[in-house]
Amino acid sequence: MSYKKSYEDAVKELSLMLMYLTRVQDNNEFCPYRELSWKGYDFQLMDQLSQEDLIYQPRSRRGYDKYLYLTASGRQRAQELLEEYGLCDKALNERYEFRSIFPHEADQAADIENICFPPHEACTPAMMKDRIEKVPDLFLVAVDRATGQIAGFLNGIATNEYSFRDEFFSDASLHDPSGKNIMLLGLDVLPQHRGQGLAKEIVFQYLRREWEKGRKMLLLTCLKPKVKMYKRMGFRDQGIANSSWGGEQWHEMSYVLNI
Template sequence: MSEIIIRSVIAKDIQHVAEIEAICFPETEAAPRKSFEDRIAAFPEYFLVAETEGRLIGFINGCVTNSSVVYDELFYSTEHHVPDGENLAIFGLDVIPAYRGQGIAARLMNQFIQLARNTGRKSVILTCKDRLVHYYESFGYVNNGVSESTHGGAQWFDMTLAL
């Protein structure tokens, strides 16, 4: 396997990021390119990508908030980013199918958790579908039950990792 590099996003990554999101999430849940442009402009420090041989294969991104849960408006507007907030919210963890099962998502997650620690956050929060609750629990996240989020018309679970 070629070397996998985890690095901060840069503006020229936008097209590949949008393509990866479209592969990894249903259309009703996938963030559009414009959202990624806004996120990269507003809080690039909370956007990491995985690449191999110069090709983007995955990413993780989010913002800082004082909320204890991810609420739908966070996905749609960078205005909800609170730079000195208590919690780091994760919007998405994406790895293209050909590279799944190789620990890339775990590396992205672990680096994001470390970023939260390094910037003094109290917790990392996310929402996930039922089938992924166990995966996130393996990082130490606690399942707080069914989320109020209705993003994309799906049922989500609130997960919290206290730091």
């Protein structure tokens, strides 16, 4: 006899998946790093998910807020459900391994940078190798488990400075291991791995890792067409950056992790 889900179970599971798929990354100085989803679900159902510790519903003096947070177990359960329902999130963590970079992967990273950025914006292979030698733990790579090759990565250096300057791109010796802030230097995903949420997952895992290390703030610069993408990931647009890298006009974006 084939097992059929009850209507209530299906609504609960589908709602949790929707909460996960429509989540945005919160950027609120007054609470630690989290993913939030706007409410539009049955109240009883949300209470049940709260009791099961899959979501958290913040309250203010006026009552419940209009958004909810996914807990770590809620996030994991949603990923399992997506897989169970045959939907495409495909638990990126199963397809990719997320970790710091190894020194022998420097050539791969330099090649990916050249594929992802035009020559006047790309970091040179020499700069990339220098960064990997000096600051491997501030790289986060996604490695395709099927091929063992890097599919994408994010990298940065730590500092106690609060504003981006172009020297961070070219001089990895500016890295201060005890720096409270991270200057992000590049987000790259190879074309064949794009469009499935990999960049978002890399950024998510990077933010969580650095939040756990007690970092305060992350800063990056990006061109105007990418401002919306980073805002959706929880970054704030601070306006035009003090950067003329590649002769372009850049926006400075910030993400506060801990205050």
